[in-house]
Amino acid sequence: MQRTPLYKFHVDAGAQMVDFAGWEMPIRYAGIIEEHKQVRTSGGLFDVSHMGRVKIHGRHARKFLERLCTRRISDMQSGQCRYSLVCNEAGGVRDDVIVYRMDEDEFLVVVNASNREKLLEHFDQVRATGDFSLKIDDQTLSTAMVALQGPKVMDLVGKVSKEIPTLKRYRFAIKNLVILKLIVSRTGYTGEDGVEVILPSGAVDMAMKLLLKDVNPKDPNAPLKPVGLGARDTLRIEAAMPLYGHELGEGISALACGVDFAISMDKHTQEKGERFIGQDALERTAAEGGPKHKLVGLEVEGRRRVGQNDVIKSGGRDVGHVTSGCLSPTLDKVIAMGFIERELTTPGTGLTVSTGRAEFAARVVPMPFYKLAKG
Numbered sequence: 001m002q003r004t005p006l007y008k009f010h011v012d013a014g015a016q017m018v019d020f021a022g023w024e025m026p027i028r029y030a031g032i033i034e035e036h037k038q039v040r041t042s043g044g045l046f047d048v049s050h051m052g053r054v055k056i057h058g059r060h061a062r063k064f065l066e067r068l069c070t071r072r073i074s075d076m077q078s079g080q081c082r083y084s085l086v087c088n089e090a091g092g093v094r095d096d097v098i099v100y101r102m103d104e105d106e107f108l109v110v111v112n113a114s115n116r117e118k119l120l121e122h123f124d125q126v127r128a129t130g131d132f133s134l135k136i137d138d139q140t141l142s143t144a145m146v147a148l149q150g151p152k153v154m155d156l157v158g159k160v161s162k163e164i165p166t167l168k169r170y171r172f173a174i175k176n177l178v179i180l181k182l183i184v185s186r187t188g189y190t191g192e193d194g195v196e197v198i199l200p201s202g203a204v205d206m207a208m209k210l211l212l213k214d215v216n217p218k219d220p221n222a223p224l225k226p227v228g229l230g231a232r233d234t235l236r237i238e239a240a241m242p243l244y245g246h247e248l249g250e251g252i253s254a255l256a257c258g259v260d261f262a263i264s265m266d267k268h269t270q271e272k273g274e275r276f277i278g279q280d281a282l283e284r285t286a287a288e289g290g291p292k293h294k295l296v297g298l299e300v301e302g303r304r305r306v307g308q309n310d311v312i313k314s315g316g317r318d319v320g321h322v323t324s325g326c327l328s329p330t331l332d333k334v335i336a337m338g339f340i341e342r343e344l345t346t347p348g349t350g351l352t353v354s355t356g357r358a359e360f361a362a363r364v365v366p367m368p369f370y371k372l373a374k375g
Helices: 007-012 032-041 061-068 113-130 153-158 201-211 229-238 279-287
Strands: 016-020 023-028 044-047 052-057 080-087 093-103 106-111 135-138 143-149 172-177 180-185 194-200 293-300 311-314 317-327 334-341 350-354 359-365
Touching (some): 007 023, 023 229, 052 061, 061 106, 061 113, 080 279, 093 113, 093 180, 113 135, 143 153, 143 201, 153 194, 172 201, 180 201, 194 201, 229 334, 311 334
Antiparallel strands (some): 016 023, 044 143, 052 106, 080 093, 093 106, 293 359, 311 317, 311 350, 317 334, 350 359
């Protein structure tokens, strides 16, 4: 297994380490529920260095990403991030990504750890078949990435930089730390406000001291504490954020995943627009009335967590399956996401979830389950 530049930090903090997509990562420190609540009430620090970071630059970088991404790229401004999907020819999801526009012909693409090698191969194939003039630089191993999430995070960040708290959502700034360059974006995967920081791997110790200035993570009342992958999962489920291998996949139509905002079916009609890979298939699906199954949110009776592949039923008939579920620490109820027949997706629709050993009443509810209050 590979180790991130923060491995020693995790061990010193008492983390339980596990294999995640070939990386030795912390699943928990104090405990998943405690860490979850720490993020919702104060602040959490996550190591997300296992995520892939790929620099794409050159004369055709913009055109190349227009071909790859379901979201429009040409109208992005320098300093802007944009969530997008990368599809296969059948309209299934190869991955979901965050695209950073660094300059006119320079971009950074953050991809999921489990899909990094697959996407690098895909990028090379598309570059070769499309005769694009550009360079693809995998910077994953030469950089690190940390996320700071929670209601008190921006106040803490403001002590280091007055500029960062003024950033709008999905914008980023490049900051200099002595002789090192940091990319700080107002993005995250928890449903809370916060930032994600990309930095050279050799700068981790210096950056951690700066980020944790005047903060002792072992203090029970510390405003910022380390958080593992376990709580990261329950946080993203509450925020109804999809995860590859659960709500997203090669065999799942991009139109079924609840992220229609990230699919610009008309971008090829706009200036400098390009058709994206998989668009033909998605247009056919849309013309047929949409995918037969769509992602919904569920509230489930009882206290037992339901999980991936549990069967969803209506009137005793199998109508779909659960993709993710948890006993929500914030809402104190069992919540889940799952794909069901599109005719049953109206909020309030009564269903049943079968775990194989027991069945639980459930109903369709709007997503996200948890939404950050404005202001």
